[in-house]
Amino acid sequence: MNWITNYVRPRINSIFSRREVPDNLWSKCDECGTMLFHRELTANLNVCTQCGHHMAIGPRERFEALFDGGVFVEVDVPEPLADPLHFRDQKKYPDRMKAAQKKTGEKEAMLVAEGEIGRTPIVAAAQDFDFMGGSMGMYVGNAIIAAAERAVKRKRPLILFAAAGGARMQEGILSLMQMPRTTVAVQMLKEAGLPYIVVLTHPTTGGVTASYAMLGDVQISEPNALICFAGPRVIEQTIREKLPDGFQRAEYLLDHGMLDRVTPRTELRAELITITRMLLGLPPAVAGDLPAPETVSAPQVTKADVAVDKKAPGGK
Template identity: 85%
Template sequence: MNWISNYVRPKINSLFSRREVPENLWTKCPECGTMLFHRELAENLNVCSNCDHHMAISPRDRFKSLFDTGIFTEVKVPEAVVDPLHFKDQKKYPDRLKAAQKATGEKEAMLVAEGEIGRTQVVAVAQDFSFMAGSMGMYVGNAILAAAERAVKLKRPLILFSAAGGARMQEGILSLMQMPRTTVAVQMLKEARLPYVVVLTHPTTGGVTASYAMLGDVQISEPNALICFAGPRVIEQTIREKLPEGFQRAEYLLDHGMLDRVTHRKSLREELITILRMLTNQPPAVKGDLPAPTPEPAVVATPAAPTAG
């Protein structure tokens, strides 16, 4: 037995050989190209620490950072008819749904939850752009209706985070019908005099922008989010003119009166707490995990009665 070949050489090779690094440990910022360690990126809410670019964040991760102590309860959404038009392009529609479910771990493109934000009870709903570009299908319509009905039943504000490429073409006219359905859901909230706050994230386009995403009592956006009906490239090709720099970005829309605020993702929770408490006629939120202590009444000492000598 040659101990040099069997022991020494493998030991030396293990010291100098290149170690394999998993690809999912680092994320490249699409804006500045900086390589970001996945844990640091997650702790920073998927915001680039170098250029402040806001990357996509899943509804579940967003809710964990939004609700008090990250605790929330999912609201059940009625099932939608699968593949009502028997649509097929390069793939069958059910196959696309299964692929999206496997890639995201979610059932559909929208998640509905309820819980507390700054000790204010709310219902929240968020779109997942990674699920078929957050496209608006019948399930999304059902989710918004379920969220609105839950908010009306419990008399709570509704917060909606939009992120969508528009209507889902695989559902055709049935997808477009979600525009009036979701508008009716928003009207239910207005008739119940409940706040409806919309947070538009990158990108929010198409029929989503033309319906529930622009009907909020307060319209907030994350920085540099693309918000439009038709994209800038389509408009340029149609009118054959060069559009202004930053056209249809959040800051441009804020300057032209279509938005109320452009808020950094790390400041969004505090912003929402302040707005919701104002709209529901509550006092300002108390900093910290516990509510303000109830002041105890002052105890006035009474002199002792004189005793007989």
């Protein structure tokens, strides 16, 4: 036995037998720095198992956790003009859209779906902050209107998950016009006597906060979410004063009467089921996770729906 046998040969064997470890097995918590195994993180809905920090989650993953059995049907949204202003900054607007679509796998910043939670039929809409900061453009306005119209037509509550950096500057005034458009859509729900529940996630800012995100019958937020019109840095620079700790965070807004609840993501589904059934005057749902409905398909068109369509402008 010598140094060649004891050291060199094992060293050579370890080099040639070394296996590559995939980079996506672990995620680092932005808050506490803990390395989290991706399966545990996914099972906990992207909430850190050590400190409870809520990381970003996409609309599709959120809906899979929300609906019974993770089953839902997407609602069609009318497509707006692709590049109405022919806007260009460092990149052309269509190029930015293609990059965002490739990054997220979604065609736009909002997903609309319908299904059941606790055997209660609902319509849901969720913004994707990874898609150009969840910015509110014409598509987002069309999506909220489509969600409201579907909810009214099917007599279902609407639950909206907001996450946005504000209006989409590449669409200019057309983006700002979505504020009154979505406000009218919310009014449609109120006139129909249907619940409109908003879940504010981190961050919800700008024109989104000044319109549909703060008009819910019930306002819920995830913990420590930033909710504001102008951000704290802009306000500090404007008034030249130091803001209170936690200013514009969910817990601060709850203490000052702007929110009804601050609920962890892992408890949100059960709370939404309870609130929705209370607002609809239904008895409490059966406790625990429910399996997927026996049959899930595209919504069926009834004779009543056809009659409503005929009465609408342009109906035959």
